[in-house]
Amino acid sequence: MGRSPCCDESGLKKGPWTPEEDEKLLQYIQKNGHGSWRTLPRLAGLNRCGKSCRLRWTNYLRPDIKRGKFSQEEEQTILHLHSILGNKWSAIAAHLPGRTDNEIKNFWNTHLKKRLIQMGFDPMTHRPRTDFFAALPQLIALASLRGQLELGADPAAAAQMQAGADVDVAIQAAKLQYLQCLLQSAATTIASTGGGSAPDAEAAALGSVCSPQGTHGASTVPVSGAGDHMPCTFSEALLTVSNEANQGALSSGADDDVFACHGGGSLPPLSDAANPADGCSATASSSFGGRASSPLPWPEFFPDDPFITDFL
């Protein structure tokens, strides 16, 4: 490709647009359409390159542009589509009438991305940060070592603890297996990140996301069934929660579904933890894989989680 930029001709104005320039461009396009962007500036009497005119039109002057803050529904749609499409801003914008790709990109970079990071999610994969998982084995080993040292240094305490050993060992084993399950999930995520072609992903998005006309909310949850689908990315969790909230189901134990992995101290079955193909091993190729009944830990798994702090 290597083609020279269209704006390298000297004498063409750059930088912010003046109201007069806006008016000229608006008038011209309303009268004649934009036609060829390259010739437009000359015909419209603008000392700008065509590229600059096109950008100004599509991002600012277009009459159907929606201004103002993004609604919660729009946020959810962006999060969901980004988890599937990645940085395909134009594709995401196509699902948000009145919003430009530039606006969505800016909103993502300045708000949503930071929020995900703050909540411990990788903004690219929408999954818990892998750097935490990378450090987890060492933390576990350290905790184990500390426990053994304490036991060895105090025989009386060791004897006392032996009394409740059966229960403790069982709990610790369960917790360990649960953590292994999480680690397994992280490894799977890393290994499979980036899979899937864009058209496929977009098709999947189209199938599961709101219509362009914006009937969000409950309908944004994948059609596969909110009842048996467990969230595995941030946006899915968000969608599931909001969906269930919309249905007034949260108060009747629906949150047990969303936060089933450890919410309230419940743990996945031990047999499940040993099986990499079960629900505790997330696959990143699609957010909507056939995980019928196994809970996923992602949405609520944080380093400061009571379960984790308790374990360590």
Added chain:
DNA sequence: AATGAAGGCAACCGCAGAAGG
């Protein structure tokens, strides 16, 4: 009130693919 830092947004730049000759 002044100043520096951080945040937010508009616009630019360069690349890649499509279209046309």
Added chain:
DNA sequence: GCCTTCTGCGGTTGCCTTCAT
């Protein structure tokens, strides 16, 4: 099939505004 031109997209930059000290 190759080359050139045009358009669109995503990443990045820089300016302006807001906030904190």
